[in-house]
Amino acid sequence: xxxxxxxxxxxxxxxxxxxxxxxxxxxxxxxxxxxxxxxxxxxxxxxxxxxxxxxxxxxxxxxxxxxxxxxxxxxxxxxxxxxxxxxxxxxxxxxxxxxxxxxxxxxxxxxxxxxxxxxxxxxxxxxxxxxxxxxxxxxxxxxxxxxxxxxxxxxxxxxxxxxxxxxxxxxxxxxxxxxxxxxxxxxxxxxxxxxxxxxxxxxxxxxxxxxxxxxxxxxxxxxxxxx
Numbered sequence: 001x002x003x004x005x006x007x008x009x010x011x012x013x014x015x016x017x018x019x020x021x022x023x024x025x026x027x028x029x030x031x032x033x034x035x036x037x038x039x040x041x042x043x044x045x046x047x048x049x050x051x052x053x054x055x056x057x058x059x060x061x062x063x064x065x066x067x068x069x070x071x072x073x074x075x076x077x078x079x080x081x082x083x084x085x086x087x088x089x090x091x092x093x094x095x096x097x098x099x100x101x102x103x104x105x106x107x108x109x110x111x112x113x114x115x116x117x118x119x120x121x122x123x124x125x126x127x128x129x130x131x132x133x134x135x136x137x138x139x140x141x142x143x144x145x146x147x148x149x150x151x152x153x154x155x156x157x158x159x160x161x162x163x164x165x166x167x168x169x170x171x172x173x174x175x176x177x178x179x180x181x182x183x184x185x186x187x188x189x190x191x192x193x194x195x196x197x198x199x200x201x202x203x204x205x206x207x208x209x210x211x212x213x214x215x216x217x218x219x220x221x222x223x224x225x226x227x
Contacts, residue, residue, distance in 0.1 A: 016116045016150045016157075019197040020099070026195035033201060035101030035110060097131050099148075103201065109143035111135060112159070116150040121176040122160070124169070135162040142213070148189075148200055151179050157189040158182040159204050163215040172222050185220070 020037075027033040097113035113131055115122060127147070135145040139162050146161040160182065168177055187206045192199040211218040 016152075017114060020114055020148065022195045023192070023198045023200065024099070024101075026192070026197075027201065029195070031104055033101060033103040033110070035099055035103075037099055038096055096134060103144070109138065109141075111138050111143060111145045112148050114148050114150075116152060118152050120151070120153065121178045122147070122149055122182075123176045125175070127165075132162065132165075136166065139163060139214075144204060148198075149182070151182070154179060156182070157198055157200065158186045159189065159200050159207065160186065161204075161207070161215055164218060164220075167215075167218070167220065171220060185218070 017037075024033075024035045024037075027035060097111050099114065100109070100111045102109055111134070113127075113135075115126060117123070117126075139145040144161070146159055146163075146165065148157065148159050150157045156179075160177070164185070165177070168174075168181065187203040187210075189198050189200045189203045191197060208215075
């Protein structure tokens with residue numbers, strides 16, 4: 001699957017994220033699923049003695065003859081927006097992964113974190129314990145939960161369900177999952193048409209047909225070739 005997205009500086013995986021967002025838009029347009037990217041939770045700090053401003057902008061009145069804002073009025077609004085941006089914003093860490101939503105027609109929930117790596121393995125150091133715990137809880141309730149992983153060197157994308165991740169860690173005690181494991185046991189995400197750049201829902205469906213929705217039919221025996 002050729003990679004059509006360029007990487008910009010330190011934004012590793014930015015093209016991958018754009019592809020996911022485009023795909024999710026295609027799913028929504030086709031009423032196949034509604035999956036959105038989590039916004040950054042947090043709060044604005046209010047200094048001692050400071051009055052809460054909210055999102056109020058200056059009251060600007062248009063004359064009866066005008067149906068647009070003057071340059072002066074636009075400058076006032078820009079200044080007000082600038083003042084809002086200068087307030088201190090503190091992001092809050094949450095357990096939820098990057099993406100979440102529901103799949104038609106039964107509204108089954110799906111949660112996943114997107115990971116892009118230039119290596120031949122997915123390192124566990126890049127997986128946050130609080131997210132793993134959240135995904136495990138969601139999988140226990142019947143939701144689809146895991147990691148959508150891009151191996152940029154191989155130009156391949158796979159969905160790694162949380163059930164297989166934990167089983168692999170328990171059986172091998174390794175600190176990463178090699179690309180060979182993905183290629184041997186999982187279904188590569190195929191490229192779709194138009195906005196559907198990464199049809200990962202089809203790959204997930206094929207994996208669940210093979211192993212079951214809870215992946216109970218998956219069997220794995222560690223071997224030197226997969227270590």
